[in-house]
Amino acid sequence: MRKLVVAGVCLVLLYCCGQTAKQPVNKAFEWQSHLSGYHFFEGALKQLQPRNGVTGYDLATPLFTDYTHKSRFIALPKDSVIRYNGAGLPEFPDSTFIIKNFAFLQPDHQLKLIETRILFKDPADHSWRVMNYLWNEAQTDAEQWISGKRVPVTFLDDNGNEHTTTYQVPNTNDCKRCHINNSILTPIGPKVRNLNFTRKGADMNQLAQFASAGILKGLPSADSIARLPVWTDSVSFSVSERARAYLDVNCAHCHIRGGDAYNTGLFLDYEHTAATPGVMKEPVSAGGGAGGLNYDVIPGDAKHSILVYRMNSTEPGTAMPELARTVIHKEGVALITQWVNGLKK
């Protein structure tokens, strides 16, 4: 009898033991299986109409991703705010979501959503996590998707020219590669200097808008905040300013000290590098990617500058950025070409 009791207790304990893994102790964060599960948006999901508490934003100079149209949102937990912390990244409260949607403009001029990438600041350790969601064909929802995908697409570029390509949805490690700096995963886009402009159709600076909505605190006077040039605004900014802004956004997430391309010694961040980065710098580990050229940037000679050569390629091993670009960004290449050709010899 006693043996039976002991065996019974053991069984119960073993059962509990087996169960513990399934019962989160203090409600650890878990990703939703579908985008709809977060309730970021109201109405038909594909309209991306933010519900109350979800704020849309734009960047002065955005990252190029195969001419996709992007819409960006920040969802803050109730009663919390973003704190100004200089011109770089502001301080986001725990449990912040940053949501970025990617859509193509189809030949029929309808937008088609392809993926939604989410960053979440986990209160468990105050660090950021990444997840990706792939939109279904019916455009009714997006499903959690970690392993990347190659999706054939036909789309219109910014000038209405039609292209066909195989879009590369990144896997979650690809996400980390660009977002890790010094082993810490961080958001890239919503730096204060890149939020510091007036959005198309708005009557007020975006940062001021956030402040007046009460979601951004500690903002100093507007003229004391650095701003990243708008890469397309040739009226307000010089070629050099626009080019540097473009390189900052498109390259510097890796080409920065602590970034994924730290080993190359080529640094392209806007604030902390030389005014003319890469000038007469020899490649270190580019291999065939350098295309037989000798210097990253040769003043006055874009044609023989590795930087331009790699931006102007779609070959794996040569194309830069390495990830999330399968077509050439003609307008970007044109700007960087103009900048390099205008550098004093």
Added chain:
Amino acid sequence: MHKRNHIFLLAFMLVMNACMQTPENKDGYVHHLNFKPGEEAKIIEAMLSMKDSSLLQLDSGIYKFDNLSLAQLKHIRVQGAGHDKTILDFSAQTQGGEGMRVTDVNGFVIDGMTLRDSKGDLIKLNKCTDVVITNLHAIWQVSDSTSGGYAIYPVMCKRVLVENCYAQGASDAGIYVGQTDSAIVRKCKAFKNVAGCEIENTSHAQVYDNEFWGNTAGFLIFDLPDLSKRGGFVEAYNNYFHDNNERNFAKAGSFGSTWGVGNAAPGSGVVILAASDINLHHNRIINNNAAVISVVSGFFIDEKAGEKMNDHYFPIPKNIHIHDNEMQVADTFPPAMYGHHVGRILVGISQQLNAQDASRKGARLPYIIWDGITTNMLTGKTGINPDSICIQQKEQNLFVNADAAHIGKPGWKPNTDVAPFICK
């Protein structure tokens, strides 16, 4: 306390103990994953959702991948059934710089498989600590400039062991250890690469018991400017570097004044460039028919090297100890060196030596070539051998100071006097 309670307590403790302990196998890994060919999608997903302390086993067969990646993990082992059994083919790569990318992993082992035919590098390990790469074959089946740069490529890592590996076809270096602290490369082979093995801006490296042959250059120890750390303290011994006489098929820098592997002349056995505290001894360096051992400064390839000096870069090699190596060369230069810019410089040095010294009777270029650039040019001093180049070798026709600062200028006078450089 009642006896029954004791038994309950004991049972409880036993069970709880079983619960608390991680189900770790005797191999030391908590999680075990096993796959076979055809399960590529599952493998990709497993790598993306992998937990710390995982052993991923890949059974025999050929696997086709676009690319693979592991990031931000601890204690990971990727285990194949052997280099001739488990084959990962990356010929379908459509984006990215490499076939397999390992980023920020602490405690990583890859063992027993072949990686082949990626568009970029074959396996790149970035910012990893305690890395073991063993019984790994990393090859491009075609050796030309369409191959990726590096076959086995740990960079910015700490404590790396590359052992029993084979690298073939790299358009830069077969085994390349870059900007790393503490590395061992041993019992490896490299064939048909531009450089068999390159240790670049890497400190405290040991390279021994390797065989590098059939490359453009056998073994390079380079320090380059503008990088995150300085190299140095490299010891290479008991290696067999032979028959490295092939055309340099590196794309970047093949022609021009740039840095890097494009500068390696066909027929180079060992090249030390701007690196310091090197001990090169007891190697067999045979039939590398341009220059058996070259010791050159950054100024040899870039007159502006001095402008790049900082804590991470010093262009003039110092404390170079070359002793007890076995060296042999053939009677003629390898044909490929005549088509290479540094190769032609070496031919020029040889011709100049023979023109200025009839007693040489047209002898071959000496075994050890030094560019003759010393810190005297920075300090304005005139000391003999201020940078402690120390040679202990028995061969005749052993050494030439190429007087590189004056190549092609009036008064250029290469000098074969080794006396100031004999180890004291």
